[in-house]
Amino acid sequence: MRLTTKGRYAVTAMLDLAFHSRVKPVTLTEIATRQTISLSYLEQLFSRLRRANMVIGVRGPGGGYKLSRGAEEISISDIILAVDEQVDLTNCEQKSNCQNGQPCLTHDLWMGLSDTVRNYLDGITLKQLLDQADVQAVAQRQDSDVQQIMQFRDAETIGMALK
Amino acid sequence: MRLTTKGRYAVTAMLDLAFHSRVKPVTLTEIATRQTISLSYLEQLFSRLRRANMVIGVRGPGGGYKLSRGAEEISISDIILAVDEQVDLTNCEQKSNCQNGQPCLTHDLWMGLSDTVRNYLDGITLKQLLDQADVQAVAQRQDSDVQQIMQFRDAETIGMALK
DNA sequence: TAATAGTTGACTATTTTACTAGGTTATGTG
DNA sequence: CACATAACCTAGTAAAATAGTCAACTATTA
Numbered sequence: 462m463r464l465t466t467k468g469r470y471a472v473t474a475m476l477d478l479a480f481h482s483r484v485k486p487v488t489l490t491e492i493a494t495r496q497t498i499s500l501s502y503l504e505q506l507f508s509r510l511r512r513a514n515m516v517i518g519v520r521g522p523g524g525g526y527k528l529s530r531g532a533e534e535i536s537i538s539d540i541i542l543a544v545d546e547q548v549d550l551t552n553c554e555q556k557s558n559c560q561n562g563q564p565c566l567t568h569d570l571w572m573g574l575s576d577t578v579r580n581y582l583d584g585i586t587l588k589q590l591l592d593q594a595d596v597q598a599v600a601q602r603q604d605s606d607v608q609q610i611m612q613f614r615d616a617e618t619i620g621m622a623l624k
Numbered sequence: 625m626r627l628t629t630k631g632r633y634a635v636t637a638m639l640d641l642a643f644h645s646r647v648k649p650v651t652l653t654e655i656a657t658r659q660t661i662s663l664s665y666l667e668q669l670f671s672r673l674r675r676a677n678m679v680i681g682v683r684g685p686g687g688g689y690k691l692s693r694g695a696e697e698i699s700i701s702d703i704i705l706a707v708d709e710q711v712d713l714t715n716c717e718q719k720s721n722c723q724n725g726q727p728c729l730t731h732d733l734w735m736g737l738s739d740t741v742r743n744y745l746d747g748i749t750l751k752q753l754l755d756q757a758d759v760q761a762v763a764q765r766q767d768s769d770v771q772q773i774m775q776f777r778d779a780e781t782i783g784m785a786l787k
Numbered sequence: 788t789a790a791t792a793g794t795t796g797a798c799t800a801t802t803t804t805a806c807t808a809g810g811t812t813a814t815g816t817g
Numbered sequence: 818c819a820c821a822t823a824a825c826c827t828a829g830t831a832a833a834a835t836a837g838t839c840a841a842c843t844a845t846t847a
Contacts, residue, residue, distance in 0.1 A: 462627060463628055464625060464626055464627035464628075464738075464741065465626055465627075465628065465834090465835085466835075466836090467834085467835065472730075472734065472737070473730040473733075476730050476733065477730065486792095489792085489793085496730065499836070500837095501836090501837055501838060501839080502835090502836055502837055502838095504793085504795090505836090508793095511794090518792090518793055518794080519792085519845085520792060520793050520794085520846090521791060521792065521793085521844060521846045521847090522790065522791040522846050522847065523791080523792090523845090524792050524793065524844090524845070524846085525793085567636040567639050567640065567659065570635075570639065570753050571632050571635065574635075574748070574753075575627075578627065578741065578744070581740075590733050590737075628803090628804085629805090630804065630805085651822090651823065651824090653823080661805095662805065662806050662807080663807095664806060664807060664808080665805055665806055665807095667824080667825075667826085668805090668806090670824090670825095671826080674824095681824050683813045683814055683815095683824045683825080684813060684815050684822060684823065684824080685815050685816065685820095685821065685822040685823070686822080686823090687813090687814075687822075687824065688823070688824080
C-alpha cells in the first residue's frame with residue numbers, strides 16, 4: 462500500500478465526481494478546472510478507475526463519468542489501489558523464503574503494517590468523506606458556499622437560457 | 625504523510641538497529657548485509673535520522689549507531705517523517721485560501737485523511753514491532769536463527785584468528 | 788452530420804529513488 | 818604515535834515514478 466500524491470489526485474477527483482454526478486455525468490474537463498488537475502493526467506487516472514470498475518464512462522454530448530456504485534460502497538483504498546499500480550514494496554517477492562530468514566522478519570512486519578493501513582483506508586468510504594465535507598463546508602465556509610451555490614445556479618440558468 | 629519504499633527501508637533499518645544495538649552500537653555495514661540495503665543509501669537515510677534525533681552515531685572502531693531513546697518512544701511515523709522529506713502533498717500550500725473554495729474542500733479532506741494515517745502510525749512504536757517480531761521469529765524460524773548466530777560467531781572467531 | 792466527450796497510445800520533462808564513488812574526520816587499539 | 822575503523826559528507830548517476838502533452842480515433846446525441 463503506497464500513499465502518494467497520485468493517490469490523492471485520484472481520491473480528490475472521485476470525491477468531486479461523487480459530489481457532482483448525482484444528477485448527470487461529470488466531464489473530466491469540469492473536474493480538471495475545479496480541482497486544477499491536468500485533463501490528460503485525469504484521463505490516465507480515470508482509464509485505470511474505469512478498468513477497475515469504479516466509474517462508468519458515458520460518451521457523446523451530455524456524457525462524462527459517473528460512479529459505478531454508490532459512494533457508500535467505494536472505499537478510499539479501492540481508489541488508491543486502482544491507480545497506484547501494485548509494485549512490490551518488498552524485495553523478497555510474494556514468498557517468504559529469502560536468503561537468510563532475517564530479511565523475512567522485517568518483510569512480514571512491513572506486510573502487516575501495510576495491511577493495517579489498507580484495512581484502515583478500507584473502512585473509509587467516499588460517502589463518509591462527503592458527509593465530513595458537508596459538515597466542514599457548513600461550519601467553516603457558509604458565506605463562500607452560498608456565493609458558490611448562487612454562482613452555480615447562475616451558471617445553470619445561463620446554460621438553460623442559451624438553449 | 626507519504627508511504628513509499630523509502631520509508632520501508634528506514635523502518636526496516638531502525639528495526640534491525642533496535643534489535644541488535646542493545647549491547648553495543650551497530651555499524652551500517654552490518655545492517656546493509658543483514659537487510660540487503662546499499663551501504664551508501666543507508667548512510668543517506670541515517671544522516672536524516674541522526675539530524676532528526678532518532679539515532680546517535682558513534683565514531684571510531686567499535687562505533688556504529690544506536691537509538692537515541694527507547695524503542696518504546698520511537699513511533700513509525702517519526703521514522704517515516706524523518707526520511708520522507710515533507711513535500712507538500714497539497715497544491716494549495718499551507719493556507720486554506722485557494723481560488724474558489726471548492727479545491728479547499730477536498731484539500732481539507734485530504735489533510736484530514738493524511739492526518740489520520742499519521743496519527744495511526746504515531747500509535748505504533750518500534751517496541752511494539754519488535755515484540756511482534758520476537759513472537760514470529762521464535763515461532764517460525766528458530767532453526768535458521770540459531771544457524772545465523774553460529775555463522776556470526778564463526779565469522780568473528782575467524783576474524784580474531786586472522787589478527 | 789456535426790459537435791461532444793470518452794478512449795487510446797506514444798512521447799516528454801521533472802522529480803524521486805536507489806545506488807556508486809570518493810573523500811574527511813573522529814576515535815579506540817596495538 | 819600510527820593505523821584501522823566507521824561515521825560523516827559531497828557529488829554524481831541510472832532507473833523509476835510522477836505529471837503532463839499531443840494527436841488520433843470512436844461512440845453518441847442533438
